[in-house]
Amino acid sequence: MTDEISNEALVQRFPGEPITHDNAAHYRGRLRRQLLVNRCDSCGAWHAPAKPICPDCWSSRVTPTSVSGNGTIFMAIFLHQGPPAEGVDYSTPYPVVTVELQEQAGLRITSTVVGASNADITIGAPVRLEWQERAGSPMPVFALRSAANA
Amino acid sequence: MPDSRNPMKDRVAIAGASTTGFIAKNLERSQTSLAAEACVDVIRKSGIDRSEIDGICGSYPTAAVMQSTLGIPELTWSGNPFIPLVDHIATAAAAIHAGLCNVVLVYHAAYRVSWNTGSALKDPFRRISTPGLSDPHPGPETMASSAGYTGWASRYMHEYGVSREDFGLVAMNSRRNAAQNPGAALREPMTMDDYLAARMIRWPLCLLDMDVAVDGADAFILTTADRARDLPLPPVLINAAVLGQDRHNEEDQTVSLRQHGQQVVIETLKAKGDFWLDDIDLYYPYDGFTPITLNWIENAGWCEPGMGGKFLREHWDDASSRVLINGRIPMNTHGGSLSEGGTQGSGHIREAVHQLQGLAGDRQVAGARRALLTIGGFFFNAQGLMLHTG
Ligand SMILES: [Zn+2]
Numbered sequence: 001m002t003d004e005i006s007n008e009a010l011v012q013r014f015p016g017e018p019i020t021h022d023n024a025a026h027y028r029g030r031l032r033r034q035l036l037v038n039r040c041d042s043c044g045a046w047h048a049p050a051k052p053i054c055p056d057c058w059s060s061r062v063t064p065t066s067v068s069g070n071g072t073i074f075m076a077i078f079l080h081q082g083p084p085a086e087g088v089d090y091s092t093p094y095p096v097v098t099v100e101l102q103e104q105a106g107l108r109i110t111s112t113v114v115g116a117s118n119a120d121i122t123i124g125a126p127v128r129l130e131w132q133e134r135a136g137s138p139m140p141v142f143a144l145r146s147a148a149n150a
Numbered sequence: 151m152p153d154s155r156n157p158m159k160d161r162v163a164i165a166g167a168s169t170t171g172f173i174a175k176n177l178e179r180s181q182t183s184l185a186a187e188a189c190v191d192v193i194r195k196s197g198i199d200r201s202e203i204d205g206i207c208g209s210y211p212t213a214a215v216m217q218s219t220l221g222i223p224e225l226t227w228s229g230n231p232f233i234p235l236v237d238h239i240a241t242a243a244a245a246i247h248a249g250l251c252n253v254v255l256v257y258h259a260a261y262r263v264s265w266n267t268g269s270a271l272k273d274p275f276r277r278i279s280t281p282g283l284s285d286p287h288p289g290p291e292t293m294a295s296s297a298g299y300t301g302w303a304s305r306y307m308h309e310y311g312v313s314r315e316d317f318g319l320v321a322m323n324s325r326r327n328a329a330q331n332p333g334a335a336l337r338e339p340m341t342m343d344d345y346l347a348a349r350m351i352r353w354p355l356c357l358l359d360m361d362v363a364v365d366g367a368d369a370f371i372l373t374t375a376d377r378a379r380d381l382p383l384p385p386v387l388i389n390a391a392v393l394g395q396d397r398h399n400e401e402d403q404t405v406s407l408r409q410h411g412q413q414v415v416i417e418t419l420k421a422k423g424d425f426w427l428d429d430i431d432l433y434y435p436y437d438g439f440t441p442i443t444l445n446w447i448e449n450a451g452w453c454e455p456g457m458g459g460k461f462l463r464e465h466w467d468d469a470s471s472r473v474l475i476n477g478r479i480p481m482n483t484h485g486g487s488l489s490e491g492g493t494q495g496s497g498h499i500r501e502a503v504h505q506l507q508g509l510a511g512d513r514q515v516a517g518a519r520r521a522l523l524t525i526g527g528f529f530f531n532a533q534g535l536m537l538h539t540g
Contacts, residue, residue, distance in 0.1 A: 016286025049400060075293065075301035075402070078353035083287040093353060098293050098301055098402040110293045110301075110402045123308040134289070 004028050013137045023050035025064035033131045035140050036064035037107065046104045069129020070145065071101040074108055076121055086135050095121045099142055109140070116144045152414075152421035156390060159422070160540065162243040163378035163385035165371045166196030167503040171333030172260060172366035172491030176269040176276070179365065181259040182211045186219050188369035189257050193220075196371040197382040198253060203371075205251030207242040208258055209233060216257060227251040233258075234436070234495030234526040235368075236533035240391040242372045252373060258496040259367040266363050296360070298401025298529060299439040300352040306407060306441055307354060309456065314354055316459025317440035318345035319473075321358045321488050323462070324437055326472040328485025330513035335364045335491040359440040364491030368500045375540075386506045389536040390423035399530035411532030412449040415524060423536045425520050427451060432505055432521040433479050434498040437486035439527070446524045483513050495525035499535065506539050 010027055011019055019027055029036035038047045040054035041061035053060050078093035088094055095118060098110045113121050114130060127142040168191035170184055177184075185208065193200055200220060205227040206213040213228035227250040231237035235258055242254040262270040264280035277283060288294070293301045303317065322345065328334035340358070348356040378385035394414030398404050420426060427450065435446035444458030452475065453461035467474040473481045484490045484501035491497065502521040504510045519539045526533040 016288060018288070048403065055397070075305050077293075077297065077300045077304055077355075079290055080350045080352065082290040082352075085289050088290055093350075094290055096291055096293070096297065096301075096352075106398075106403065106405055108402050111291045123304065139291075 005031070015135065022052045026050055029064060029066075030138050030140065033138050035067055035069055035109075035129055037067050037101070037103070037109070038062045039065040046101075046107045048107055048109055067101055067103050069101075069140070069142075071099040071127060073113075073121065073123050073125045073127060074098045074100040076123055078118060087132070093118060097121065097127075097142065099127055111139070111141050114141050114143055120144060152418040154421040156422040158243060158247040159389055159424070160387045161375055162246050162372060162388050163375045164239070164388065164499075164503050164537070165198075165373050165378040165381050165385055166192045166383050167368065167370050167500040167507075168192035168195060169333055169368045169497075169500055170366045172335045172364040172493065172497070174335040174362050174364050174491065176262050176267070176273055177365040178273075180275070181261045181279070181367075182215060182219055184261070184365060184367035185211065185216060185257045185259040185369065188259075188367040189216065189220055189255055192369040192371055193255070195383065198371065198373075202253045203255050205229075205242060205245055205254035207231065207238050207245075207254055207256045209238075210259065210261075216255070220255075222255075225251070227254070232531075234531055234533055235493075235499055236391060236495060236523070236525050236535050237393060239370070239372070239388070239499060239535060240393060240533075243388050243391065246372060246374060252377065254372045256370040256372060257367065258369075258494065260364050260491055260493045260496070262363045262365055270363075293402040295401070296439065297352060298404075299441055299527065300355045301402065302404070302407060303354050303359075303439075303441040306444070306456070309407065312456065312459055314346070314356075315342060316444060316462075317355070317359055318342050319459055319462040319466075320437055320440040320443040321345055322471075323473045324482055324486035324488040324490075326470070327480065327483050327513065328489035330511075331484045331490060332511075333366075334485040334489055335362050336485070336489045355439065355441075358488070361438045361487035361492030362489065364493070366491060366493070368493060368496040370500070370503070383509075384507045384539060386503050386537050387540050389425070389538050390419050390534070391536075392418040392422070392534045394418060394532040394534065395530055401529050404529055407445065408449075408455060410528040411526070411530065412445055412524070412528045415532045415534040416449050416451070419522075419534045419536060425536065425538065427522070430520045430522045431479060431515055431518040432483065432502055433475060433481050434502055434521065434523040434525065435481065436495060436498065436525045436527065437482060437488045438492060438494075440488070442527050443486075445528055450522070450524060480515060483510065483515065495533070498523055498525050502537055506537060
């Protein structure tokens with residue numbers, strides 16, 4: 001797309017993130033609040049984090065593709081200390097979760113959970129994608145998904 | 151599929167091992183200084199002349215710096231592998247077996263780096279020498295590296311319905327063994343109450359679930375089994391070595407607790423080696439993080455998945471307040487990375503060598519002849535080593 005920002009500007013928007021030619025589309029997607037995960041055009045498998053080829057069939061036709069953002073918590077830890085980050089206050093242990101996405105078994109992404117008390121952030125809990133700002137750029141996060149707001 | 155070919159089996163020996171001992175504070179010394187102390191000691195004790203060394207293998211400092219520091223005249227081979235230390239032992243042994251060199255000096259300096267400890271951060275020389283110190287941190291929302299072990303610890307507790315006490319048993323065993331090791335960093339007694347009261351770092355793992363950052367170094371001499379038989383110390387033969395990796399080596403993409411590098415290691419050791427659990431006298435599972443140890447115990451086949459804590463309780467020797475498997479096999483006799491210090495596996499190997507040579511002092515296991523070492527984590531650096539006295 002011609003309206004997308006330059007590589008130089010992209011790196012500026014995500015200081016510290018390990019942006020490469022292989023995952024730049026994922027970060028451009030974040031700027032549009034779109035969570036993109038690489039999917040193989042040949043065999044249909046999803047892969048995270050981004051790789052330049054499909055590890056299953058070696059096709060180089062991999063396309064950054066939107067995921068629903070729905071999944072369940074697979075691992076959950078609570079940081080009592082950690083690196084400084086905007087909006088993160090470790091006085092209440094900060095949750096970090098790996099979410100297994102509904103698109104494919106074993107396809108997981110790691111972020112945090114917002115708007116929930118730590119006692120409710122448990123392995124197996126269903127979640128949905130949300131976005132929050134981190135240093136002026138959108139960051140994918142998760143919210144607990146109850147029957148009411150699923 | 152594991153390959154049973156092992157032409158190197160028992161053809162290469164560890165002829166000697168030395169250590170500076172480890173301390174959980176910021177010694178006013180460089181890595182080169184620490185490594186040099188261990189290297190000079192191991193060269194002397196192994197009974198070789200430095201001019202015989204034609205291979206050098208270590209991570210930092212480089213082989214070239216180590217060679218010039220020690221005044222070693224000529225090399226025909228060097229290697230700078232990544233940690234943990236079975237990388238170094240296996241690479242050096244392969245080079246000897248292939249005829250690239252005959253006598254290899256392997257060294258490893260553990261070093262408190264500036265992004266790890268506050269005291270190291272205050273040392274301007276350490277700030278300069280610490281790689282990546284000024285790199286931006288990726289942020290809190292990651293399961294990479296040590297956070298990944300914490301994530302899988304949460305998964306372990308969830309899948310098997312066990313509590314943090316199971317992790318605590320690993321730490322208690324290491325601490326009790328360290329009490330017998332004058333070179334260990336942490337030697338004071340530790341109870342389960344101490345463990346449960348320790349400062350939480352990333353739930354479910356606390357300070358005592360993680361290896362202790364230390365200064366110190368280990369060094370080894372490797373040569374052919376034939377050459378080693380002429381040297382003063384008893385040769386320790388390398389029966390099998392493996393560096394195991396699974397395809398899914400990003401920590402949060404790892405398939406499950408039952409599919410990662412450890413399974414590759416165990417199956418390969420069984421295929422290549424000559425002895426197994428019933429035949430060993432010493433067991434060294436890695437303990438850089440307590441859940442790694444429980445996984446190693448289970449994957450090695452000592453017990454069923456999820457039963458690692460139960461196994462440790464059943465094999466706990468009340469008289470010595472530590473694990474004695476089947477009443478006789480101790481686990482991490484030096485105190486492991488949790489209490490001797492975070493040596494990235496070199497401590498486990500050096501201790502096994504010393505035990506097999508009868509040089510382990512107060513903690514010597516009488517008549518120890520065979521050791522199984524399952525070192526490294528499980529995502530991308532699981533490793534195994536089988537050593538024996540022939
Ligand atoms: Zn494919």
